Amino acid sequence: MTEEFDTLWRRAQPFLPWNLAQRTRNLRVTPTWFADGSAFWYARETAVGPEHVIVEAETGNAALAFDRDAMRAALAALDTDPDAALARLEILDREGGMALDGAAYAFDGVRLRLMRASQGEPLDLLSPDGRHALFLRDGDLWLRAVASGAKTRLTDTGAPHFEWAKSPDQSLETIRLRRQGIALPPVALWSPDSRKILTHQLDERRVKSLPLVQNLPDGGGLRPVLHDLRVAFTGDAELPMAHLAVIDIASGQVTPHAGGPVHVSETSPLEKAEGWWSAAGDKVWFLDHDRYETRVSLIEMDTTTGASREVIRETETAFVDVNMEFGRRPNIRILDGSGEAIWFSQRDGWAHLYLIDLADGAVKRQLTQGEWVVRDILAVDPEARRVVFLAGGMGPCDTPYQRKVCAVSLDGGEVEILTPERGDHDAVMRDLGWADARAVADRAGPLPAAVAPGGRHFVVTRAPIDGLPVSELRRADGTLVARVECGSCAQDDVILPEPFETRAADGETMLHGMIWMPEGAREVRSIPILEMIYPGPQCIEQPLSAWPADPSEFFKTALAGAFARIGIAVVILDARGTPFRSKAFHDLCHRRLHDPGYLEDHASAIAELCDRHPALDPGRVAIMGHSAGGHAAARAILAHGDVWQTAIATAGSHDPRLYNHAWPEKWNGPLIRDDAGGDSYAAADNSRLAAGLRGALMLGHGDLDDNVHPAQTQRLACALIEAGHDFDLLMTPNDDHYSFPRAPYVVRREMAFLVRHLSKSGPAI
Structure with a gap:
């Protein structure tokens, strides 16, 4: 590193994500x-640790x-690290009831007295009544009686790669969790009466092996460690399959699903909260997807016989979503008491909710409609016949992606906008199903939720695009009770993004983005440009506010601001083929992995921004991205070197054929081979374009990435070497998909690379 860059790095230091986070508090309640x-409690962030605050719902009065x-x-007296214990502490009631690591205590203001020891063990899945716990041993399910400790074996057919209640190897974080010492409890869903469980036996026996070498063993030693995963790549014939079954814990009776096994993607239906019990325990419902996500069905299964029937089916030519954002809980709820279900569909061209009859799957009514989208269901009150949800692009918004809290009656009527103010409205979701059961096993009290039991109040965080977020307590009709918390950070600590609109390359479609402009003098063509790209197509890249509470989003916005601090303008754009707008807009991504995110749209936006801002220099434009963004960044410089002269591609999925089949096959369809030896995915392989490199390219990868295998970057590097091109290659030991892009060393190397190649002369920008 040069002395000039060291000066820039010191200038950026206070604003880098890990440092800025130390000065930022209470971005969400x-x-x-x-x-x-x-009432509710929350942990207020302070300079010396959390303060536990109780807020009265009717008045908003708050007290420690x-x-x-x-x-x-x-x-x-309980923990050698009381500060860490304080961060894990829960409040059970107003009378001094506390909980720590599943154990309940009474606090008299001086000491904690144990009231109930923790019922669970780290790998247990507790029943709702707290009397039994499930655990795994050698691929089989066991039951432990909490009171006596007696153990009973529930299954005896577990075998290598055919294990009960197992999460798939291709979950994208299997090795990362293993290295962190995190072992998952059984994948199972207890019935409400604690008498039965819904689970699966996961068949990975014929799925091909994927090795990953750990060159620096965590426990020390010289000999590298070989990790072995079972992962199905795009086009593979054999996929992991889940054999669903219901087990009666008293009799041990195992009732398999008579309809046969169901597909798993990164995870199984139960892990995705796509399973539901009836109140009586006589039925379960689950979602069944086809391999290419062109069909999703709601299946009802008799828990005594295993017989099943399809309640409703949703099909699309391109792909079906049950939530427009990857990894979010499906926007489907079973209303067992009234024999109905809330169903999510884009059949009218937009993402909306429908009320269906569970008896025959008939649509009773469309609950929401209009040119906006339902993002997440927050709460359903079957008694009041009301659903509260987050909607995107409704009412006054700075972008169509910002959300508002809304409500609608299950019996029909107009949608109520409960938070009409400008800005994004963020609300905490309570996950149900297996994810909830896992969390409950580690807690003694309820889970966080935006909406109060009974639905009379809710808490929302309102985040403007140009200021700090504010968390508010509101009544069911949206009227304000009290301001609970304000986000805090010195305004000078951030360069706020400027939203912009631009036309796509087709000259018609309106697109939205953000730009972070450096402060100070702006001479003509004096400012280089960095585009941060992630083209989805399962999510968007631009943040919804300047101060997002989500750690990944915060990291991104802070990093953009840090680059702006050293004189680089940062651009984020969501082009055609991304979600949260119309179904037709999202479908534009289908079968286009060879052109991730419509790169011509990004090129057009860069040119227009340079016209609007004469200080921006179109001759010094860089692009950087991670994962699918790494694929897009490399593709940009390889295919459009006239627009982007510099690129950083980390953990890039440079050839979608070398990836977990579920993601590419949803967005690009089946892998079809032709008579010439090619296939329908070959055009998406970046190595085919390696000879065309004209600018400066940096490739990066962590060698323990169990999401995008390091072979992806190595194959592109090999093609570049064969083409005779110079490029930078950074491979870091023991970094995974999550840790690599957030490592300070990696960020420093990236910043140095950009400074070197975006400078007009020398490293100083």
Whole structure:
């Protein structure tokens, strides 16, 4: 590194994500409601650690739940690190009931007295009544009686790669979790009466092996470690399949699903919260997807016989979503008491909710409609016949992606916009199903949720595009009760993004993006440009506010601001083929992995921004991306070297044929081979374009990436070497898909690379 870059790096230091996070607090309130809905508690972030605050729902009056110093002293008797214990502490009630690591205590202001020991063990899945716990042993399911400790074996057919209640190897984080010492509890869903479980036996026996070498073993030693995963690549004939079954814990009776096994993608239906029990325990419902996600069906299964029937089917030529954002809980709810279900569909061209009859799958009514989208269901009140949800692009918004809290009656009527103010409205979702069961196993109290039990109040965080977020307590009709918390950080700590609109390359479609402009003097063509790209197509890249609470989004916005601090303008654009707009807009991505995110749209936007801002230099444009963004960044410089002269591509999925089949096959369809030896995915392989490199390219990868295998980057590097091109290659030991792009060393190398290649002369910009 040169002295000039060292100066820039020091200038950027205070604004880099890991440093800025130390000065930023309370970007969102995460409320945990008491059972009667009369109050909630949350952990207020302070310079010396969390403060536990109780807020009264009717008045908004807030008070500390206890004296922090007294509690810290009491915790010192239980834990050698009382500050860490304080961060894990939960409040159970207003009378001094506390919980830590599943154990319940009474706090009298001085000491903590144990009321109930933790019922679970780290790998247990507790029943709703707390009397039994499921655990795994050698591929089979076992049951433990909490009171006596007696153990009963529930299954005896577990075998290597054919294990009960297992998460798929291709979950994208199997090795990362293993290295962190995180072992998952059984993948199972207890019935409400705690008498049965819905689970699966996961068949990975014929799925091909994917090795990953760990060159620096975590426990020390010289000999590298070989990790072995079972992962199906795009086009593979054999896929992991889940054999669903219901097990009666008293009799041990195993009732398999008579309809045969179901597909798993990165995870199984139960892990995606796509399974539901009836109140009586006589039925379960689950979602069944075809391999290419062109069909999704709601299946009802008799828990006594295993017989099943299809309640409703949704099909699309391109792909079907049950939530427009990858990894979010499906926007489907079973209303067992009334024999109905809330169903999510884009059949009218937009993402909306429908009420269906569980008896025959007939649509009783469309609950929401219009040129906007339902993002997430927050709560359903079957008694009041009301659903509360987040909607995108409704009412006054800075972008069509910002959300508002809305509600609608299950019996029909107009949608109520409960938070009409400008900005994005963020609300905490309570996951149900297996994800909920996992969380409950580690807690003694309820899970956080935006909407209070009974639905009379909710908590929302309103985040403007040009300021700090504010968390508010509101009544069911949206009227304000109280401002609960304001995000805090010195305004000078951030360069705010400027939203912009532009036309796509087709000259018609309106696109939206953000630009972070450096401060100070702006001479003509004096500012280089960096585009940060992630083309989805399962999500968008631009943040919804300047101060997002999500850690990944915060990292991104902070990094953009840090680049702007050293004189680089940063652009983020969501082009055609991304979600959260119309179905037709999203479908434009289908079968286009060879052109990730419509790169011509990005090129057009860069040119227009340079016309609007004469200080921007179209001759010094860089692009950087990670994962699918890494594929797009490399593709940009290889195919459009006249627009982007510099690129950083980290953990790039440079050839979608070398990836977990579920993601590419949803967006690009089946792998079809031709008589000439090619296939329908070959055009998406970046190595085919390696000879065309004209600018400066940096490739990066962590050698323990269990999401995008390091072979992806190595194959592109090999093609570049064979083409005789110079490029930078950074491979870091023991970094995975998540840790690599967030590592300070990696960020420093990336910044140095950009400074070197975006400078007009020398490293100083």
